[in-house]
Amino acid sequence: MRTAAVIGTGLIGTSAALALTGRGVAVYLEDADPDAARTAAALGAGSTELPEGPVDLAIVAVPPALVGKVLADCQRRGLARCYTDVASVKAGPRAEVAALGCDTVHYIGGHPMAGRERSGPLAARADLFEGRPWVLTPTGDTDTDTLNAALELVALCGAMPIVMDATAHDRAVALVSHAPQLVSSIVAARLEHADETAVRLSGQGVRDVTRIAASNPALWVDILSANAGVVADILQEVAADLDEAVTALRALQAADEGERRAGAAGIEAVMRRGNTGHARIPGKHGAPPTRYESVTVVLGDQPGELGRLFGEVGALGVNIEDVTIEHSDGQQVGHVHLDVAPSAVRLLTGGLRDRGWSVRD
Template identity: 90%
Template sequence: MRTVAVVGTGLIGTSAALALTGRGVAVYLEDADPDAARTAASLGAGTTEAPDGPVDLAIIAVPPALVGKVLADCQRRGLARSYTDVASVKAGPRAEVAALGCDTTHYIGGHPMAGRERSGPLAARADIFEGRPWVLTPTPDTGTEALNAALELVALCGGVPIVMDAAAHDRAVALVSHAPQLLSSIIAARLEQADETAVRLCGQGVRDVTRIAASDPLLWGDILSANAAAVADILQEVAADLGSTVTALRALQAADEGERRAGAAGIEAVMRRGNTGQARIPGKHGAPPTRYETVTVVLGDQPGELGRLFGEVGQLGVNIEDVTIEHSTGQQVGHVHLDVAASAVRPLVGGLRDRGWALRD
């Protein structure tokens, strides 16, 4: 692959362009907003000049509702030899592509499972796809050339290709992406009118749950409208769980001991179901989930402290499997949670204390 056109220079389009230019591919940028395309170009994502002839692949990086229209226009102009999109919903765009009479032999749907709570070209990162699933949804008439071009795109961007049926993809992302986005927003909305004293108590739990609530409402409106039925089905199941959980919580305050026991059992049951579901989430590098031990280090808010900590952990010969940082409200310190193998806990704790680091039990 030598030449690629990216039509739509938002977060995903610009990130793909950055990854491709970094691999020596010539990238041509287009956007309905010329300023967005120029911004992407200024970041090194490619050029806003038109290609001399058909490029090897065109990436349609626009909202789901626009994929069919933009693809039809690109094919009419003969922009590329093969085409793919990166929309987060697949069945609706596929139906529109067919209805508009687009050439589906040279087109394959795609969806990189990567993103951020920020949007636009300035939020783009060349490494955003590294190790992340990239779903491809070929139709029965998708040609080998289009499939191979999409597979090469995924490889150049560092993604992991997964071939799925479009409808199955939409049901899956409703569960693992779209419904969580709404639930995060719903929880964060409770903070809108909350007492300032309560807000100041926000810890890592609420920060984790509400992180993606900072996402762009207009962008998510486009996504959710294209997958509304599947998301509504998931939320209806969640609503049923919430209803039974509310009943169980009320029962905990009942005068009757039997009701209180039933309420406690109800809470335990939903928590255990949550334990089981969370344990199914793939672990590091997509491997089966692994239980690590956590070592918590108290870190001052000074430049270079985090790098010094990581350097000294490396000198101790310990591999950090995962890391999270919990910020302390009103204090210039944070808590760095280092997830490590159980066998590494004792030497890590001893070594860090010998080097003067403060650890939290």
């Protein structure tokens, strides 16, 4: 791939453009908002000039509802030899593409499973897709050159290609992305009018659950509108689980001991189902989940402290599998949770304490 065009310079489009320009591909940028395209160009994502002839691949990076219309316009102009999109829903855009009479031989649907809570070109990163799944949804019409062009795009962005049927993709992302987004937002919404004292007690649990609630509402309305039925089905199942949990919690307050036991069993059952579901989420490098143990270090809020901690962990010969930071409200300290192999816990704890670090038991 020597040339590419990116139509839509938001987070995903600009990130793809940055990745491609970093690999020596000449990228041409377009956006309905010229300021957004100019901003992406200023970041080094490409040029806002028109290409002299058809580019090797055009990447349509617009909301799902606009994919068909934008693709039809690009093909009418002869912008590229091959086309793909990065919309987070696939079946609806594919149907519209067919209804508009677009060339489906040289088009393949795509969806990189990556994003951030922030949007727009200024939030873009060249490494956004590294190590992330990138779904491709070819049809019987898709020719080999188009599939290969999309696979090359995925490789240049450092992502992992996964080929799926469009309808199966939409069911999957409803379960692992779209419904969780709404659940996160619903939980966070309970904090909107909460007492300030209660909010100040927020710990890592509520931060983890509500992290994606900071996402752009307008963007998500576009996404959810294109997959509303499937997401509604999943949320209806979640609502049924919530109803059962409410019933079980009420039973825990009952005077009758039998009812209390039934309530406890109900809560335990749903939490055990959660344990089982969580254990199915792929672990490091896509391998089966591994059980790590957490070592908690109290860290002062001074420049270089985190780097010094990581350096000392490395000097001890311990590999950090994951890390989270829990900030203290009102104090200039934080708690760094280092996930390591169980066999490394004693070495790491003792070694850090010997070096003067405060390690929590």
